Amino acid sequence: MNATPESAEEKPRRPPRSMPLRDCRDARRLLAKLVNEVRAGAIDPRRASCIGYLVNTFISAASAADFEARIAVLEDRHANSRN
Numbered sequence: 001m002n003a004t005p006e007s008a009e010e011k012p013r014r015p016p017r018s019m020p021l022r023d024c025r026d027a028r029r030l031l032a033k034l035v036n037e038v039r040a041g042a043i044d045p046r047r048a049s050c051i052g053y054l055v056n057t058f059i060s061a062a063s064a065a066d067f068e069a070r071i072a073v074l075e076d077r078h079a080n081s082r083n
Helices: 024-040 045-081
Strands: none
Touching: 024 045
8 A cells, every 4th residue: 555644645726816907907916916925935936927927918918008099099189180
């Protein structure tokens, strides 16, 4: 019989609580949460790094979309001012 000590058994992991990302404010909150969790030893730094990378990608995409929307408004105003 192959007995495994209880301390060597992997504990079942609970799925992490989801934190939806709707905007850059949510992303900043998640990044702050990740930093605090890494400092507290509550999350593996590699996992936090991966999530942080994805959150930063989200911030870049959201910022680009915001910038594009602002340019469209300015272009529309400019076009309407010529008429």
